Amino acid sequence: MPTWRHAVAALLIAIPLASCKRDAAGPGGAPQAATPEVTVAKPIAKRLMDWDEFTGRLTSRERVDIHARVSGYVTQVSFKEGAEVKAGDLLFTIDPRPYEAIVERAEAMLAQAKTAAELAGVEAKNATALRQGQAISVEESERRLKSATGEMAGVRGAEAALRAAKLDLEFTQIRAPISGRISDARVTEGNLVSGGIQGATLLTTIVALDPIYCEIEADERSVLKYREMHKSGERVSAMFERIPAEMSLINEAGWQHRGEVDFVDNQINPATGTIRARAVFPNADRLMAPGFFAKVRVPGSGEYDGLLIRDSAVGDDQGSSFVWVLDAEDKAVYRPITLGPLLDGLRVVRSGLKADERVVVLGLMSVRNGVKVKPSLTEMKPAEPAK
Template identity: 90%
Template sequence: MAGVLMLGALTGCKRDAAGPGGAPPAVVPQVTVAKPIAQRLKDWDEFTGRLTARERVDIHSRVSGYITQVSFKEGTEVKAGDLLFTIDPRPYEAIVERAEAMLAQAKTAAELAGVEAKNATALRQGQAISVEEAERRLKSATGEQAGVRGAEAALRAAKLDLEFTQIRAPISGRISDARVTEGNLVTGGTQGATLLTTIVELDPIYCEIEADERSVLKYREMHKNGERTSAMFERIPAEMALINQEGWPHHGEVDFVDNQINPATGTIRARAVFPNADRLMAPGFFAKVRIPGSGEYDGLLIRDSAVGDDQGSSFVWILDAEDKAVYRPITLGPLLNGMRVVRSGLKAEDRVIVLGLMSVRNGAKVKPTPTDMQPAAAATK
């Protein structure tokens, strides 16, 4: 009888601890909260592009002849003025010597004609020769002087052709391979000349992009309203990354915008220039480029993981003064250094739930633990 009474007492105590009706006590979810980061922000618009050389020269021969020497190492850096190819100069040396002889002959004839013209003037004064003979000698002297100038021009042209037998680099840059090797005949001139090699300048390097018509109209409207300078009038900052790079490690400027929209694509061509001192970037690489898409404004940043999606609309959970969760719709901007820009819907003093979102219900009380909005790992980058 005593054991039955004791068991009944214990059962009654358990029921009292469980609460009315025997239901277990409510568990308050634990969450982590942080306040948004208030900053002066600037939006960026991203485009894709290709790297191109600032200068590219196809090396052709100006004169014809046989290659006697290739003076560069293929695929290396060359400087402007470096000797690249040598064409057999002997035929052109002979032409120079012949032109020199022709010039000497023309000068001798001109001197003789000058003496005769001088004598003709004196003889005419004494009426020893006719007027016709005097004029003939004067005209002959003038013609011989013209012959001297023609011979001098022929000599200069011959010396130029002789100089062109040494083909030198017109720019500094990285050279390709030799398309023609020693012993081969090359054709010179302005048409049909043999391609010998190619040189591209690598520092700085260009990145060409195509901006869509909607973006172009936005930028021009911003320039009109004084929000941002247009690249048509001044250089604007640009940042670039290759396909294997994170972030935007390369910093440069947009230095050119074309003068018309391509009606076939609805885009306009623009160009950004970037330093390439280590020469690791080469023409043809695919790249991502971003440029300022807005002027500076006061904005808020939160963790992207704190944002929820509700049928296409974005929202966050915030805490009220009683530590109850409140559903808050927001308008998002782009990602900026791993943080999400919030355009509207939040205040700087709001406490946003960043961890423990799955246990939150609207109006339910939670137990908050404060932290920094920007994670420590991101802050150290």
């Protein structure tokens, strides 16, 4: 009779198990859901200012193409290619000997002109005395006076020729007109270079690096906005005063360079619908160079009181933004908000939120409107990137 004994034993075991299951169930036999655990933080209240971003290229504050000013053979290159040079440093030397000979000849011509002028001056002085005694005619007296005037003009011409010759001799030593970083030597020793205003040989290039410019193009809509802000007194226009600017290179996180917008052009380019502007930034370490791509941001509003929250705490509801906040009973409340831009990793909230409210920043998927949650408080700071 073992079969019925086994059935009775199984029934006795099943009864306590069923009782345990009923104890774990809620009213009506339905299982009770655990209270969702969420992390909350209070918004950061701060004086804020919106920023508008533009793209641009770095350019040199000063750039000089070094050309030969006199013709001749290069006898010396006196700089290290790609190095820093100072204004006045010797860069190239052109063979000075032909120009030294021209200077000596000009000096001789000047001495000759001065001798002739002195002789003509003596004759003119004597002519005045002789004319008073009627020893010479009026015509001869006038001739000697005019001759003296002509010889003095010859002296001035010889002096000018000497100055020009000395200037050409000085141009055989080509010096840096500005301080900056120099390029390579386009002409090496022993080569013939041509001088003059047209067709002069390019020798090298110097660019100034500190400070450095970033040229940007602002769109017409932004320009009109800035001018309306200037009219209302919200923010001064860069046309009248310098305004702050911040810059970031493509390999940099955040806005590491602080500068100013120091120039805005006087007209919109009708082909592009933009206006040219320029920001200037310190470059003491000389690591930024002309041609680098950069992002620049400028104030897009005046200062105002705003709130900052994590961007990850913001939900999207058919194009509208919202957050979950907790009431006094720790129940979740759906709250539509109006957002602004990102600032230092946090999102600006323009309206819909108060500074003392608790915002759900972690556990959003488990939150339902009106459902009580179990919160834990943390600081409102940018969420750490996933590893």
